[in-house]
Each structure stands twice: as C-alpha cells, then as structure tokens.
Amino acid sequence: MTERKIKIATTSLAGCFGCHMSFLDIDEQLVQLNERIEFNRSPLTDIKHCGPSDIGLIEGGVCNADNVRVLREFRANCKILIAVGACAITGGVPAMRNYFDLRECLEEVYLHGAGVTNPQIPGDVELPLLLDKVYPIQEVVPVDYFLPGCPPPADAFLAILLPLLNGAVPPQMADCRFYYD
Amino acid sequence: MLSQHSELKTGNNADADFIADHLLHRLYRLQQQHRHIPPQLMVEVAREFGLPVSQVVAVVNFYSFLYQQPVGRYHLLFSNCTSCGYQAGEVNLLALLCRQLNIASGQTRADGVVSVDETSCIGMCDHGPSMLVNGVPIVNLDEGRIKQLCNLIAAEQSLDDWPADWFRINNHIRKPDLLLNAPLECGDSLKKALAGDALLMLESIMQSGLRGRGGAGFATGKKWLFCREAESDTRYVVCNADEGEPGTFKDRVLLQCHADALFEGMTLCAYGIGAKKGFLYLRGEYRYLLGHLQAVLRRRYDSGLLGASILGQAGFSFDIEIVIGAGAYICGEESALIESLEGKPGIPRIRPPFPVTHGYLGRPTVVNNVETFIAATHIVQYGSAGFSAVGTEKSSGSKLLSVSGDCRTPGIYEYPYGVSIQQVLDDCGATQVQAVQIGGPAGSLLAKKDFNRQISFEDVSTGGSFLIFGENRDLLSINRNFARFFAHESCGFCTPCRVGTRLLENSIGKIADGRATWRDVDEIKQLSGFVRHYSHCGLGHTAANHILDSLRHFPGDIQNLLVQQAFTPAFDLDAALETARQMTQRDDADAHLE
Known part of the structure; x- marks a missing residue:
C-alpha cells in the first residue's frame, strides 16, 4: 500500500521567487522528496487556485488586494502555513x-x-489595487511557522519540511541556520 | 521676533565658563542659529572637531533636540508624560494647540513661525501639563493658557514678554528628611575629608551602606574603591544628571537647591579615587538650570573648593565641566552617557568592562546619580553611623521620591528606606487609587494589594519616580503611553529592542482600539519575553515590564476589550486601499477588502 502523498502548495506574493529558487537548490534530494509529496498550486504546476493542502509555503509580503485574496485562499486551504523568507516575515525589500x-x-x-x-x-479593474504599505503576511492571516533568510538556504527548507512530513514539530529558529546574503 | 534678551531665560547668555568644549554644544549653537543643522555645516563641524562626517551626522540623527529640517522660530515641545503631558487632564491640550496654530504635530508651519512636536517627560510632573518653548519649560498649562500662548505667538511676542508665572518652577519639597533637613556648610565635608586619608573616607562611605540612587543600587563606596584601584594614571568623576525616567524630577530640585552639596560630593569622590577632572552631564530639558549651576561653580572656584590646590592642599586639584544632553533618555544609562560625553550617539556599551575600569576615554570612571553624591557629602559630614541607622538592613539612608499623578500635593517626599507605599499615598493626599507605577515605565506597576510593600532595594526598588493612577484612569492608555515611550527612546542599536518595542506599541494599540484577540495577548507575552531576554541593555530588558504587570494585576481591563474571534488582522485592510481607490477612482467590488 502506498502512503498518501503530502500536498504542498506554494506561491510568491510581493517577492522575487528567490525563495522558490533556493528551495529547488536541494537538488537531487528533490527526487526523494517528490516520492513523499505532491504539489498543489505552485509555479511548478500551473494550478490556478489553491486546493485543500497539508502545507502552504508563502514567499513575499502583502502589497496589494490580490495578494490578500491569494493569501486568504492559502490559509483557508492549508493545514499548516509557513512564512518563507524575509519578505513574507517583515515585508523585506518591497517594504x-x-x-x-x-x-x-x-x-x-x-x-x-x-x-x-x-x-x-x-x-x-483587472489590476489589483495597491495597499498603502507592504505588510508581513502574519499581519493579515495567522501563520504557523516562520522560515527566515533572504533566501532561506536550501537545507533550511528540508529542516522544516522533513519533520512536518513525519508529523513532528520543526526545530526552533535558534537551531536553524539562517542567512541574509 | 524673539529678542536677544530671550536668551536670558535659556541661561546661555552667561559666559561659557565651565561648559565643556563639546560637539553637542557646538551643534546646539548651530541649531539655535539656523533652527536646524544644515548638511554643509555638519561637514564644517566634523573638520573642526577632527571627526569623520559620518559621526557628526550620526549624532545629529540620534539626539531628539537636533534637527535636519528647520523648526519654527517658536519651537514647542509638549511633554507626553502621563503626569506633565498634554493629556494629564481631561482635554488633549496638544490637539487644542495644533488646532489653534493650524499645524499638525511633528511639523513646522509653512511660514516658519512655529513648529509643534511631542517630547518625552520633561521633569515637570509636579506642575501639571508642561512644554518646552525654545528649550525653556513653561508649566501649569490649561486650555486658557494654550489659547493665550497661541495669541502671543500670533503676535510674535518675545518670550521675555510672556507671563512670568508660566516660567515659575517651584521646588515643592513636601516632606524633607535626612538629606533635605540637614544643613551643609559649603566646604565642611571637604575639610573633614582632607584632614584624613582618602582611604579613610572611602571606608566611611562603605560603612554607611550607601547604594547608588539611580536605580541599580550598586554599593557606592565599593564603586569608588574599585575605581581607585583600577590601573591608570587618569580617572574621572561623572555625575549623571540625565534623569529621564518619566515621573522623576527630584534631581531638578536637588540641582536647584543642593548644587553645592552635589559638587562637594563629586569633589570628595575625586579626592577618594584620585581624579582631576569631573563632568556634570545635564539633561537637555534642564538647560534652564545652567546659569544657576555655573554661578555655584564660580563661587566654589572663588572659595578654593575647586581648581588647583583645593583648600590649600598641594597636589589636590579638581575641575568640573558641564555637558548638556540633547534629548535622549538612553543617555541616563551610564555607558550610553559616557559615549555621549565622548561626542558620540548614546548607544550603551557592552559591559563588562564596567566604567570603573574602562569609562570615559577608556579610563577608570565613577558615574553616580545626583542624589548619591549628595548623600556621600552628608555621610562625610555627619558620619556613616547616623546614615546607616536610617532605613532598612540592605537599604541604608533615605530616598527622595518624585510623587505625581492623581494626588492632592505632588512634589518631593523624602523617606527613610522601608516606607510603605500606602504611607506615601496618605501623605500626598491620594485617595481612591487604582495603581501606582514605581520606578517609571521601566519599574513596577502595583495594584492595591501591594500597597503595603516597601520602598527599598530588597522590596520595591526605584530611582525616584512614583506615579499615582486614580480609579477613573484608563490603565491601558497608560500602557499605550509607556509602550510608545520605549519605542521612541530605543537607541536602535539592537533589533530585539528596536523592533520589539515598536511591535509591543502596535499590539497594545490594537488592544486599546478593541481590535485584538486572545492570540494577540499570547503573542504579546511571547514577544515581551523575547525583548526582555535578547535586548542589549536595560532599556529593552525592562521595556515590557509594564505590560506584563498589567496582564498580571489587571487582566480584566484587557479581557474586556478583546474581540471573540480566532484572529484579526493587524490593520484595517479596506482602509489600506483607500489612497489607491482615490487615485484610480475605482469603487468596484475588487477595489474593496472585507
């Protein structure tokens, strides 16, 4: 019997996709990871709306009305929501x-x-209206975990995802490596 | 126009005697002249002082009373303290002032006549709502005075022609005890000390059990001895007269009435540790005391109590200079004060090493509070036994309390250590008290059940601030005020404090505005612990105390304001789209957020 694959959704709001690129830097470990997970909405799939998922990874801060709607859709559909990178956590460069x-x-x-x-x-009307400021995502929806860094190093993605895949609690930030380079 | 004569009131018409040749003073003069510090002058000043331009820019940026944009010819800084601030009474006097002057707080009016802003406590808490006008305090403000003041500004009347009683600052000594009652003849303590060995004097200070009055309570005699024993050929004595803890004004009164005893204490310290040079670091808000302090120093020099061969003793020389701050609470922290003395932004140093071994210019330095030096003078004069007989086992002597807030007679109350909070409340005519904040926003918020506790190092410790909040005060507005104070006064050096204090301010605001949930309260608790444990200095370590105290003692006040939802955003999402809606003239469904 094959185990149910863990569903992961990812998006970049007001971000640069650098966090996504860093995630891909786990290189060959993607192959092993892919045996345990499947992607829902993500730049890697082309699914337009986030469906029910186990984990949502949000890169980027919240700069416009569309970001708010996407973020809320992720929150409504993801059991665990993770703020990934400096922009999601503090607003970062766009802020x-x-x-x-x-x-x-x-x-x-x-x-x-x-x-x-x-x-x-x-x-x-096709263009989303800008908010007065760029906000961190936890000021708009509740967030379960924070993965700091600009971008977070590839290993950090595994450090937070592998325990979650195994149903464990990820380590605290202080135990993680984190970079701003 | 303001006449030259108005300088009288700022005290800076007096000669430059005893004023250190200091970057802050140079910048202050430029600020007076140009109403801001133009960039090209920063370059000139840097060259003059042999400093990198970046340091001068950093200093201008750091201190609240130095500006990069011109302020008005009348520059009004309204205190936002809970006792001497614009909201100490029923009416928001700052809002009234701004309406009358047709100006927004924080701005200079287009005609350049007037600018208005807030400032942290200016130490006039026993005088009701107060502000600094071009650096000079005016007190006892009410609606009538604000309107009159706006008329005077409209007529561009010189400050000299403003009603004299607005500038009248009383000492309000309500209850003198050990220090304030004892007569001290100028030079008597020095004569006693000089008759004996310096070590004998240090011994006596140690025996008295005197501990620092600024708040931390380090044993004074021990501090002086450590400094004396530190290896160096140069030592310094520094008096910390930068009392900035909101609600504290006892140093203001001591500087006004007991400056001789203070300078004598500094001279005794110099004798004890072998220093030749001392500084009085005066907070910028007390600049109006400068003329008086210079006169006292002049008299002491003329009487042979300062300068070379003091009291005829060959080889014992000591000079005191005054350095005036420029609006930075953090400079009350001793290592930040030393940085400021060195002409830098007041960012606290990493300790150890402590100033007693590595202080001003890296040399051994004693930094003590005004009250501590005066107590030392008293001990040398009257002996240590009498001093240590007063107070409690671990807190000998007396403590001056600056009592203000909801009471009949705010002012200075001196008590032997060990006095109960209830006793103070009874003496100052405070009835129906909800809470007291002891030691300023960084201290402890205490509820009725704690009013039998004692003022002492072993129980409730304080640098002297004693704020009383009556039953009809909204305590959360007090928390909001304090949270704002710390966010404003954080020096910005370390992230836990710079960002943490701002986040705490936002969270308290969210609660006070009735938008917060339990989740926010949990986050405040977590954040408070983080700011407390990870900050670089005492400001961050204590910045969350008042919030945790409120949660502990008055949980109901906060619970009642919480909304019963799992989560609410930190801001009003739809309102955040308003500017964009206006600019695009859109009002469709997608132009709104719930």
Whole structure:
C-alpha cells in the first residue's frame, strides 16, 4: 500500500521567487522528496487556485488586494502555513516603499518620472489595487511557522519540511541556520 | 521676533565658563542659529572637531533636540508624560494647540513661525501639563493658557514678554528628611575629608551602606574603591544628571537647591579615587538650570573648593565641566552617557568592562546619580553611623521620591528606606487609587494589594519616580503611553529592542482600539519575553515590564476589550486601499477588502 502523498502548495506574493529558487537548490534530494509529496498550486504546476493542502509555503509580503485574496485562499486551504523568507516575515525589500506615501510612489512612477509618455494612473479593474504599505503576511492571516533568510538556504527548507512530513514539530529558529546574503 | 534678551531665560547668555568644549554644544549653537543643522555645516563641524562626517551626522540623527529640517522660530515641545503631558487632564491640550496654530504635530508651519512636536517627560510632573518653548519649560498649562500662548505667538511676542508665572518652577519639597533637613556648610565635608586619608573616607562611605540612587543600587563606596584601584594614571568623576525616567524630577530640585552639596560630593569622590577632572552631564530639558549651576561653580572656584590646590592642599586639584544632553533618555544609562560625553550617539556599551575600569576615554570612571553624591557629602559630614541607622538592613539612608499623578500635593517626599507605599499615598493626599507605577515605565506597576510593600532595594526598588493612577484612569492608555515611550527612546542599536518595542506599541494599540484577540495577548507575552531576554541593555530588558504587570494585576481591563474571534488582522485592510481607490477612482467590488 502506498502512503498518501503530502500536498504542498506554494506561491510568491510581493517577492522575487528567490525563495522558490533556493528551495529547488536541494537538488537531487528533490527526487526523494517528490516520492513523499505532491504539489498543489505552485509555479511548478500551473494550478490556478489553491486546493485543500497539508502545507502552504508563502514567499513575499502583502502589497496589494490580490495578494490578500491569494493569501486568504492559502490559509483557508492549508493545514499548516509557513512564512518563507524575509519578505513574507517583515515585508523585506518591497517594504522599502513604506518610507514613502503611496500617492508619491504612484505619481513618481506614472505621472512625473523621467521618460513617462501619456502620464496617467492606471485604473483598469483587472489590476489589483495597491495597499498603502507592504505588510508581513502574519499581519493579515495567522501563520504557523516562520522560515527566515533572504533566501532561506536550501537545507533550511528540508529542516522544516522533513519533520512536518513525519508529523513532528520543526526545530526552533535558534537551531536553524539562517542567512541574509 | 524673539529678542536677544530671550536668551536670558535659556541661561546661555552667561559666559561659557565651565561648559565643556563639546560637539553637542557646538551643534546646539548651530541649531539655535539656523533652527536646524544644515548638511554643509555638519561637514564644517566634523573638520573642526577632527571627526569623520559620518559621526557628526550620526549624532545629529540620534539626539531628539537636533534637527535636519528647520523648526519654527517658536519651537514647542509638549511633554507626553502621563503626569506633565498634554493629556494629564481631561482635554488633549496638544490637539487644542495644533488646532489653534493650524499645524499638525511633528511639523513646522509653512511660514516658519512655529513648529509643534511631542517630547518625552520633561521633569515637570509636579506642575501639571508642561512644554518646552525654545528649550525653556513653561508649566501649569490649561486650555486658557494654550489659547493665550497661541495669541502671543500670533503676535510674535518675545518670550521675555510672556507671563512670568508660566516660567515659575517651584521646588515643592513636601516632606524633607535626612538629606533635605540637614544643613551643609559649603566646604565642611571637604575639610573633614582632607584632614584624613582618602582611604579613610572611602571606608566611611562603605560603612554607611550607601547604594547608588539611580536605580541599580550598586554599593557606592565599593564603586569608588574599585575605581581607585583600577590601573591608570587618569580617572574621572561623572555625575549623571540625565534623569529621564518619566515621573522623576527630584534631581531638578536637588540641582536647584543642593548644587553645592552635589559638587562637594563629586569633589570628595575625586579626592577618594584620585581624579582631576569631573563632568556634570545635564539633561537637555534642564538647560534652564545652567546659569544657576555655573554661578555655584564660580563661587566654589572663588572659595578654593575647586581648581588647583583645593583648600590649600598641594597636589589636590579638581575641575568640573558641564555637558548638556540633547534629548535622549538612553543617555541616563551610564555607558550610553559616557559615549555621549565622548561626542558620540548614546548607544550603551557592552559591559563588562564596567566604567570603573574602562569609562570615559577608556579610563577608570565613577558615574553616580545626583542624589548619591549628595548623600556621600552628608555621610562625610555627619558620619556613616547616623546614615546607616536610617532605613532598612540592605537599604541604608533615605530616598527622595518624585510623587505625581492623581494626588492632592505632588512634589518631593523624602523617606527613610522601608516606607510603605500606602504611607506615601496618605501623605500626598491620594485617595481612591487604582495603581501606582514605581520606578517609571521601566519599574513596577502595583495594584492595591501591594500597597503595603516597601520602598527599598530588597522590596520595591526605584530611582525616584512614583506615579499615582486614580480609579477613573484608563490603565491601558497608560500602557499605550509607556509602550510608545520605549519605542521612541530605543537607541536602535539592537533589533530585539528596536523592533520589539515598536511591535509591543502596535499590539497594545490594537488592544486599546478593541481590535485584538486572545492570540494577540499570547503573542504579546511571547514577544515581551523575547525583548526582555535578547535586548542589549536595560532599556529593552525592562521595556515590557509594564505590560506584563498589567496582564498580571489587571487582566480584566484587557479581557474586556478583546474581540471573540480566532484572529484579526493587524490593520484595517479596506482602509489600506483607500489612497489607491482615490487615485484610480475605482469603487468596484475588487477595489474593496472585507
């Protein structure tokens, strides 16, 4: 009898996909891992909406209304939600815009910036509205675990995932390796 | 326009006698002149002092009273302390002030006439709502005075023509005891000490059981002896007159009434440890005392009590200089104070080594509180036996309490150590008391059941702040005030404190606004432990005390405000989209979040 595979969903909100790339850096161990897990919504699958999953990995902070909706969908469908990387946990690089007023940012980019032709603030309903600031994900939904680093090293993904796959509690942050490089 | 004469009130018309040649003083003068420190002048100052420009910029950034953008010709800093702040009464006087002046707090009005901001406690807690106007305290503010003040500014009246009683600061000594009652003739203690060996004097201080009055309570005699024994050819005496703990104002009164005893104590210390140089580090908020302190120093030099060959004793010389801070609570921490003395941002050092071996310029340094030096003078004058006979076993002598808040007679109360909290409350006419905060926001919040406890190092320890909260005070607003204080005053050096204090402020705000859940309370507890254990210095170690005390003693106040949900976001999601909605003129379903 084959064991039920653990379902994992992943997404990048206001992030750079660097955390996803670091996850792929576990290299050949992906093969073994793949025997135990299957991916739901993820850049690796092309599934558009997060279905019922065991673990959700969220990279990136929350910068717009769409991020909020995706994040809430993950929270509603994932038994365990993990904030992955500096942006998810603190807002990270995108949160550098928090030093400026949103109005200033949009006007600089779409109205007054160098080389702007036909200046206008885009207002198409297809475009998600920006929040006034970039927020860490735990300020929007409850988060179960935090995996720090920019990006978290490949080993750190295994350090948190393997115990979870085995039904154990992952180690505390202090015991993990974490990098900002 | 402000006349030249207005400088009288800031005390800086007096000559530069006894004022150290110090980066902060240079920057203060530039701030006065230009109402901010322009970048090109930072470069000039750096060259003048032989410092890297980065250090000068860091100093300007660090201290609250130095600005990179111009402030108004009338610069108003309203205290936000729970006792001398704008919300000490029923009405929010800062909001009233801003409305009247047509200005937002934290801004300079476009015409450059006036700027308004908040500042941490200015030590006028026995004088009701108070503010600094161009650095000078004005007290007993109420709605009437605020309106009158706005008219004076509108007419651009010189500060000299403002009502004199606004500037009148009383000492409010309500209950003198051991120190405040004893007459001290200038130089008498010094004569006694100089008649004997320095070691004998140290012995006497040790026998008295005197412990530091700033809060930590280290044995003073031992500190002086360690400094004396530390290997070096140069030693320093530093008086910490940077009392910034909200609710403390006893040093203000001591500097005003007992400056001689203070300088004598510093001179005794110099004799004991073999120092030739001393500093009085005065908090920027007390700059108005400068003229008085300079006059006392001048008199002491003229009487042969300072300078070369003190009291004719060849080889015993000691000079005192004053260094004035620029609005940084953290500089009350001794190693941060020393950094500030060295012309740097006041970031606490890693201890050990302690200042007694590696202090100012890396040399052995004694740093003591104003009250400690005065007690030392008393001990040398009257002997250690009389001193140690007063107080409790481990806390000899007396303690000055700065009593303020909801009571009939706020002011200075001196008691032998061991006095009960209830006794203090009875003496100052405080009835229907809900809680007292002892030792300032970093100290302990105590409820009624603890009012029989004692003020002493072995029970409730305090640097002197004694804040009383009556039954109709909203304690959570007090927590919010304190949380904000720590977030503002964190020096920013270490992440647990810099970020942790801000997160605590946010969480307390969430509770007070009625948006928090049990989950938030659990997170506050966890975060409090984290900030306490991982911070670099005492500020972080104690910043969460008031929250944990509230959770322990007044859990109901917090529970009643919690919403019965598993989770609520930290902010209003829909409101966070408002600017974008306005700019795109959208109002469709996707332009909103629940």
